[in-house]
Amino acid sequence: QKEVEQNSGPLSVPEGAIASLNCTYSDRGSQSFFWYRQYSGKSPELIMFIYSNGDKEDGRFTAQLNKASQYVSLLIRDSQPSDSATYLCALLADRGSTLGRLYFGRGTQLTVWP
Amino acid sequence: DTGVSQDPRHKITKRGQNVTFRCDPISEHNRLYWYRQTLGQGPEFLTYFQNEAQLEKSRLLSDRFSAERPKGSFSTLEIQRTEQGDSAMYLCASSLWGSNTGELFFGEGSRLTVL
Numbered sequence: 001q002k003e004v005e006q007n008s009g010p011l012s013v014p015e016g017a018i019a020s021l022n023c024t025y026s027d028r029g030s031q032s033f034f035w036y037r038q039y040s041g042k043s044p045e046l047i048m049f050i051y052s053n054g055d056k057e058d059g060r061f062t063a064q065l066n067k068a069s070q071y072v073s074l075l076i077r078d079s080q081p082s083d084s085a086t087y088l089c090a091l092l093a094d095r096g097s098t099l100g101r102l103y104f105g106r107g108t109q110l111t112v113w114p
Numbered sequence: 115d116t117g118v119s120q121d122p123r124h125k126i127t128k129r130g131q132n133v134t135f136r137c138d139p140i141s142e143h144n145r146l147y148w149y150r151q152t153l154g155q156g157p158e159f160l161t162y163f164q165n166e167a168q169l170e171k172s173r174l175l176s177d178r179f180s181a182e183r184p185k186g187s188f189s190t191l192e193i194q195r196t197e198q199g200d201s202a203m204y205l206c207a208s209s210l211w212g213s214n215t216g217e218l219f220f221g222e223g224s225r226l227t228v229l
Contacts, residue, residue, distance in 0.1 A: 004156075032216055043205055043220035044157065088156050092216045100145060100211055101170065102218055104156035 003027075006089050006105035015114050019076040023089030023105055026070070032092035033065060033072045038107065039085045047087075048074070079112040086110070116140060118221035120206050126227045127196055135191045135224040139208030146189050147218060148181055149205040157205055163189060164211060196228045 003026040013019045021035075032051050036044035050056045050063040050072065062075040076083055086107040093101045119138045127133050139146045145164050149157035160179065161171040165186035178196075183189040193200055203225050207218040 006156075034217070043222050045220070046217050049217065090156075100164075100209075100216075101159055101162065102147070102207075102216075103159070104149075106154065106156045 004089055004091055004103050004105040006087075006108050010109040010111060012111045012113065013079050015079060015081060015112055017079050017112075019079045019083065019110055019112070021074040021076075021087050021089075021108050021110070023072045023074075024070055025072070025091050027091065027093075028067075028070060030091045030093070033063070034090040034092065034102070035061075035063060035072075035074045036088040036090060036104075037085045038088055044088055076110075079110075081112050081114055084111050118206055118208050118219055120204075120221040120224045122224060123222060124225045124227075126229065128229050129198060130195055132192065132194045133196055133226060134193075135204055135206075135226075136188060137191070137206030137208075137221060138188045139206070140210075140219055141187075143208035143210050143219070144186075145209045145211045146183055147207040147209070148189070148191050149207065151203045151205055151223075152201075160191070160204075193226070196226075198228045201226055201228045 005024045007022050034049045035047045037047050038044045048063045050065045056063045060077045064073045086109045088107045089105040090102045121136045147162040148160040151157045159172050161181050163183040166183050178194045181191045203223045205223045207220045209218045
């Protein structure tokens with residue numbers, strides 16, 4: 001069973017601050033990781049994916065992956081009230097009988113206050 | 115609209131009744147997934163298909179749940195003899211297996227309330 005753990009939050013930051021969201025996983029062989037954003041009552045939408053160790057930046061978002069320590073993080077710079085949502089960490093099973101399945105954490109609720 | 119569509123968006127039923135949800139994936143996608151999500155939890159895997167073949171069904175899923183994708187296009191998820199614990203959002207997602215991202219595209223979900 002591939003476990004994905006997220007700091008449960010909720011996380012509250014002021015507008016303009018950096019929001020840091022963390023995720024750890026149990027399967028050392030996992031290769032592909034995703035961050036989804038989910039607004040209340042809506043379906044998840046992909047923000048970023050990351051495969052390689054290190055940082056990946058896309059606008060205000062930076063994903064960080066450390067396979068040796070088995071954690072993935074998402075940094076949101078210059079946080080905006082519109083970033084208020086639940087952020088889901090997910091890993092893609094890329095081998096074995098569960099190939100292609102996406103495993104989700106329970107999500108971290110972020111609130112950005114003006 | 116060329117995204118994933120689900121129907122109905124909301125369903126209220128009485129305990130013991132059967133319900134069926136439909137999902138139309140993005141047309142060129144070969145994989146289709148069903149997830150269930152309850153409040154405060156991440157999506158929980160139920161089952162998935164590659165074309166018309168059902169590749170895996172969660173061991174957590176009782177025999178009351180069945181899913182089909184008869185022609186490799188749309189899919190249905192049926193819940194027989196519904197229970198209050200079945201109340202949840204049922205999410206369908208599709209992907210193009212073999213693409214470079216493995217991204218799942220989600221529909222808006224079908225919310226089930228069992229009274």
